Amino acid sequence: MTQTKTTTMTNSFLTQTCIDAASPDTKRRRFLMALAAIPLAGAISLPRTARAAAAGAVPKTAGATALIEGRDRWLFPGWESLTEDSTAACLNVVDLIGRVANKMAARSIHCAVVIAPLKARACADKLAEGTTLSTAVAGRYSALVARAKAIGLDLVDGEAALARVDTQEDATYIRADYHWSAHTAEAQADATAERLIASGALHGEKGGATKLGDWTEERNYGDLAELLPPERKRVIGKDRFIVRQTDSDGDALTAATPVVQVVGNSMVQPYLGFPQKLSNALERPVGLKWTFGDVGPWKTLLDYLESPAFKATPPQAIVWQFNEGQMMSGPGAVGQWDVASVMADDAWLARVTKALG
Template sequence: MTDFNRMPGTSLGKSHAPIDTRRRRVLAALGAIPLAAGLATLLALPRSARAATTGTVVEGRDGWLYPGWESLTDDATDACLKNVDLIYNAAQKLAARKILCLVAIAPLKARPCAANLPAGVTLSVAMQKRFAAMHAHGNAIGLPIIDSEAALAALDPDVESFVRADYHWSGHSAEAVAARVAARIAEAGPLPGTAGTGAKLGAWTEEVHYGDLADLLALQQKKEIGKDHFIVRAVAQQNALLDSGPDVVQVVGNSMVQPYLGFTQKLSNALDRPVGLTWTFGDTGPWKTLLNYLEGPAFKSHPPHAVVWQFNEGQMMNGPAAAGQWDAPSVMAEDAWLARVEKAVGAAGA
């Protein structure tokens, strides 16, 4: 198989451009915390769960796999809310340029898929409340945070919200959250650009291969877990109007919004406008990924109407200065990070 549609850290431009449909997710895209920390998390699990782990993978019921580096008990809510405030500060700088900033947080896999966790393993009471706390705090201070947990809960019961032996949410989940993002952007007022320039969605199709969490297992255990059925969109034929103008909305995030899973394509289709994408591997982190876009040529030449900034819940407690969580070039003091955001946004308006 080939790698992702585009190299990480680059803008996709028109997210609906037809590219090779044979893609592969790699664990580097997940932004997994260091192995030692992951093992510490596993040792904090109940004995029944530890018995079902290999390395940093937790095996649940019916062959479901979960990332062991994402704690199910240490909620770190205070740190998460502090970072929501930091995101709001950056969003205010965009708002000063009349650019709307919306936040989409991919929930922990264990949140919508709790029924398949190992016997005796549950989210702590504080963890059960954390996602709602971030959502409520963001909306209270004026930062639009999309209720992706509700979006996943509203999926058809026959549709999986996450891929069984993979870290990522499913194509259906990506589209459900994107649809809510589109509705929120539409509520904010008329869109610039030309109608008819949005992405066309292809038919749902099925690809069978190993999930990225399964790839972490020993060969025999991997074979026992087996391959997964990835339900994704086929690439649709686009019309000639797609190159008629700049991207109206820019998505910035990690592998949850990679083209393979269809988040950006669905957003473009729902808005009927071109949507761009800048995504990086998870260990780059959301803070540096935003800078990659804001300091790049696309933002300077054509600032968008809105920025959709995507995070993973399991990383929300880690700010820009979280050494050991992001790769070394991505780590910086909060003040330095915010100053770079301000400079980039101001420079684009000069």
Template sequence: MKPIHFLDAGTVPVPRRRRLLLALAAAPFVAGLSFVPRAARAAQQAVIEGRDRWLFPAWESYVDDDTPACLKVVDLIGAAVGKLTAHGIHCTIVVAPLKARAAADKLPEGAALSPSVAQRYAAILAHGKQAGLDFVDAVSALANVDTSQDSTYIRADYHWSGHTAEAVADATADRLSAAGPLRGELSDPPALGDWTESMDFGDLATLLPPERRRVIGKDRFIVRDEPDGGGLLADAVPVVQVVGNSMVQPYLGFPQRLAHTLARPVGLTWTFGDTGPWKTLLNYLESPAFAKQKPQALVWQFNEGQMAFGPNASGQWDAPSIMAESAWLDRVEKALAQ
């Protein structure tokens, strides 16, 4: 049987629709957008307009130095990874780079990353390495994106492109393979669909007043078509489980590419940004699927712009996601022991 990626039953059941990126973007900004952290919803300016009609999220600063807080979060990640490791689960961490980092040349005229933010991603990886954590260098993976075919991030959207999602998936597969052999026999990888292109407004563009949205215009969304049958197998047992936010949703192709490269079944649990990585991990660890069959490895995905916020970051995550660090760690331990 060919190894095919498996979508967790708790995730969105229609995996390949453009509406997953837009989510609640048709709603007024003050009502809240599913990809926008709660703390940003009160911001007077939701979007920064850069060069060549590029848009950036105003709630993710490219000048403020929050590196010390990010390193404390890496320590918390390390505490959770230690618990996963004790239960025989390897954890690989992926941090999606700040859009302003990936497309710094498209920031507004005269704007640039501050020196502290420019060095922050490397500091996160270095701190993780010192703690013995397995971080993917997603910034280096950006160099593998063929920018003659696609940009690294979608021009007027919050998300990275389908080509970037696949480049980071390949880098993740390299890290997983370096950690040791995966369970199961290597066999034909699941098929990947052909690249397709459509035009639509990016989610950041939908935050603009109508007249500005028309000026910014629609984006090219280049993603893979679904192979025949959708590439899903409901009863496949994941060897690797991906846990993250909308950067790893199926529309952009991260889990499919990971399954293809590893030639192993890959599971997925994802939620939108204001749920946060801490509650999303609990959603998976406390699920019946995890209790029934634990994976050999877990890929835990974060956004760089949210790396300073732990599970107790009031105002950053939605109310059900907020909890004390100690309570969160207790729930992780309890779920692993079930």
């Protein structure tokens, strides 16, 4: 069994415990958990060894048989069905999100929702010959956007944002990884910034924006490739992770109060640049609370709303991020979230209501 050691990172704002694993396969988590709740105002430092392939995006039971291999050595998560019609369940979840957004609005907090589109639809040209999406799955994202519009929920059109990505510079998703690319993360952040500005929810003077570094490239195995047997993993090969150069000042973190708070999973982790780009586009400090995908968006939001930071200084807006492949699962979805995160919808909503005051 791999032994882990616990390291405490401290600065003037943050004392956070992070887990550093001895195994190379788990080093991708190193330091990332320590960055999961920091405000991103000014330049942020991230260790060069940090990996976009966050292990928690992949179900603990997933293995090589849970993968779909496409053209040009592309990999897709097989646990996200390409055929099952879950649209009705997804729309029910959108309605629940809308109820929470209304409760936030009553506290003068604007809620903008970001849903990461299904990789298999975004990169359908890379699916193997004969592998196609059902009509229901192909049209599901549009149905989510339509429902959000109907109930007055501010939902960023993630598929429209994908069209902004220059695919001559980078793919929209990482070839053998679950995550979208850093260029896509930034396109989504730009689209989110536009929605927040248009909402009129942000007030006060601008200032405290994150500075963006130059683009650089790293080569690592994607998290989906890590599920393969060694010989097949070698065939799939390493991916190009094109990310922003990080600041060289070590652990320099700033303590500005966030005007906007991002709450989500590893799609919005600092390594891929979503919160930094959002801060830069808004010219305001942005906070971040992210957890790995098996924790789920419900528990992550609840943890933030019940935190001392929220109680002390509520933000003007919350950006709540989801994955489309999990949109059919509410707070009580046993088997989708880790056991500690599962709770009945009514119980979860009651705690959110109490936390919002």
